[in-house]
């Protein structure tokens with residue numbers, strides 16, 4: 001098969017990306033296109049980029065919706081190896097016969113075709129040609145694939161001229177094929193800055209709004225470079241442990257916690273980001289493992305199934321993510337029950353867990369408004385509805401939650 005590969009940050013996926021894929025498919029040069037959202041970019045700071053799972057699931061949604069009946073697929077290969085994502089590394093990983101065969105079959109390609117030999121094309125805009133020699137290991141890239149270049153009307157790049165230029169600079173004649181696309185003007189950086197969502201497909205718009213991405217009050221601006229790097233790295237590790245909905249929830253809680261910390265105590269922003277991100281990290285582990293880890297952390301304090309993931313999460317945060325800060329570990333341990341004498345960090349994570357933007361279990365407008373003005377009042381409001389739910393179901397409330405409620409006057 002002729003396989004086109006389209007890598008990128010997709011932050012966000014926009015109509016220009018859709019036009020690029022459409023053009024590649026229509027060109028007839030490739031039989032399939034694999035879209036590969038990047039994990040850790042070697043060129044961008046993590047503070048200026050959305051965490052990889054946001055970009056991956058947003059792109060997945062767009063690819064599945066726009067190219068439903070075509071051979072356009074999405075790959076999560078960049079979550080599968082550690083380190084930064086260079087084009088060459090990604091190419092080598094995806095071309096491994098064991099990976100590509102399984103991938104194509106899982107996406108409905110017949111075994112006969114999937115098991116055959118493949119030729120690879122790296123899809124890109126013509127605007128990269130004038131600086132292609134500056135890419136990491138350009139000769140090795142050209143050794144593995146053909147560049148499949150999209151030419152837009154009026155893009156100002158003379159491909160033939162560029163091939164001659166690159167031959168001089170690189171010492172070999174690059175293998176380049178060209179296809180034409182319509183001139184859809186869109187740039188991710190402009191969309192992030194202006195939040196002008198006319199340039200993204202409707203399904204992407206909905207995703208951005210659900211998770212409150214690219215908001216003016218971007219929480220990562222309040223945290224240190226180290227914390228934003230950890231947040232990005234941990235999000236890639238969490239991909240292996242959590243399904244889509246829960247993973248996006250935990251990232252939302254991390255960012256909202258950092259935002260709340262920026263209001264109540266800026267010194268807590270880093271801890272809030274990480275505690276929020278990891279608060280549910282153990283929730284999809286095997287129940288017996290959760291039980292064992294919960295006991296290790298807190299003895300018999302948490303025995304109910306629904307509560308196990310909180311103390312187990314603190315153990316996992318230490319083992320898998322190297323967290324040693326007792327304040328972060330406590331915020332994770334008590335995020336479901338609360339406790340008496342809650343620290344500000346405990347309160348922030350508890351509240352962000354209830355109010356992160358994708359939560360739709362109730363109308364939370366009042367709680368969200370209060371949360372940025374008076375944290376205890378917002379907590380009291382949330383805890384009141386928790387109490388109501390427990391009372392209506394005739395369920396027993398955990399003693400730690402009773403202490404928490406009493407202190408809030410609920």
Ligand SMILES: [Fe+2]
Nearest residue numbers: 279280335336
């Ligand atoms: Fe939880």
Ligand SMILES: [Fe+2]
Nearest residue numbers: 249279280353
């Ligand atoms: Fe949660």
